[in-house]
Amino acid sequence: MTATHSFSTLVPDVILDAVESTGLWSDSRIYPLNSYENRVYQIGIEDSSPVIAKFYRPERWNEAQIQEEHQTLLKLKAAGVPVVAPLEFNGASLFEHKDMYFCLYPRLVGQHPEADNLDQLYQLGELIGKLHQALSTTMFKERLNVSPLAQMDVAANQILTGNTLLKAPLPKALQLPEKLKPLYIKQIARLRELSEARIQAYWPTQLRPIHGDSHRSNLMLHEGQFHLLDFDDCQNGVAVQDLWLHITQTENPRQQLSEIIEGYESYQPFETRELDLVDVFKSVRVISYAAWLQSRWHDPAFVKAFSWFGSEEYWINHLNELKSCELEWGQISR
Known part of the structure; x- marks a missing residue:
């Protein structure tokens, strides 16, 4: 893979050539789908159903990491877990075209879960329990191991210094204003202190393979059954990471939590001490x-979709959100 590659070269002819290199014949219809980290398109296929083409962001995952993602999905599908696995052509699911890795998926039509639907939350718990049960025998070898404090430190340091992994310097307009840095340092220190205390009080003796980013947009209700999509962030982590994102009520989350865990325990026992880690993962996510967003500023898709990013108002709102994390600390585990 070349270091200079970017999505700017991903023009329609390149997309179609990539798809047709697998042996399919497109009808030249390309429909971009909502994805920022990677590029995803629905591609029309002659005399057949459309396929979904996913082009991986260069230099994010290496070939071995993507292959492990694909092999996991294919094994899950074979085991009857409702996931969307990549299509195989002559025994291969990962391809390279113009220095960019890509794969194809079958198109799945359906709806995302309703945030406050308790019946659906129970079903989501069942699905994630089934997923964790199927994954329980083999740890990921190529993917990341979750490390909340390290992730918090790296992200906060980048925001404070403006130093990203980009070769070009970060524009001043996208950096945290100097006058807000003392407040940010204080708030981060407080959240880190709380997080470290929680992790010291309880952390699982062994991580487990998880989806890693199972928010509502990565779930699809298709023909009466929920399917998990997009294992791009699969990792060795903690079970509650795949559950807490579905808790949307801030005043009384217990009812939602009860439904999710009840469904989950149809397949897997749930360690309730993991609930103490929800505040940690929430803070890290914020x-x-x-x-x-800051590290992707050079991507035109981000500039267009997140034009509000980087203003002083944005950073003030970000600080307020971090403060809310502190004020709501312990609400789930109480």
Whole structure:
């Protein structure tokens, strides 16, 4: 893979050539789907159903990591877990075209879960329990191991210094304003202190393979059954990471939590002490999201979709969100 590659070269002819290199014949219809980290398109196929083409962001995952993702999905599908696995052509699921890795998926039509539907939350718990049960025998060898404090430190340091992994310097307009840095340092220190205390009080003796980013947009209700999509962030982590994102009520989350866990325990026992880690993962997600937007500033898709990013108002709102993480600390585990 070349270091200079970017999505700017991913023009329609390149997309179609890549798809047709697998042996399919397109009808030249390309429909971009909502994806920022990678590029995803629905491609029309002659005399057949459309396929979904996913082009991986260069230099994010290496070939072995993507292959492990694909092999996991294919094994899950074979085991009857409702996931969307990549299509295989002559025994291969990962391909390279113009220095970019890509794969094809079958198109799945359906709806995302309703945030406050308790019946659906129970079903989501069942699905994730079934997933964790199927994954329980083999740890990922190529994917990342979750490390909340390290992730928090890296993201916060980037925001404070403006130093990303990009070769070009980060524009001043996208950096945290100097006058807000003392407040940010204080708030991060407080969340890190709380997080470290929680992790010291309980951390599982062994991590487990998980989806890693099972928010509502990565679930699809298709023909009466929920399917898990997009294992791009699969990793060795903690079971509750795949559950807490579905808790949307802030005043009384217990009812939602009860439904999710009840469904989960249809397949897997749930260690309730993991609930003490929800605040940790929530704080890390809030910090990391801001750092992620900052590190992708050079991507035109981000400039267009997140034009509000980087203003003083944005950073003030970000600080308020971090403060909310502190004020709501312990609400789930109480």
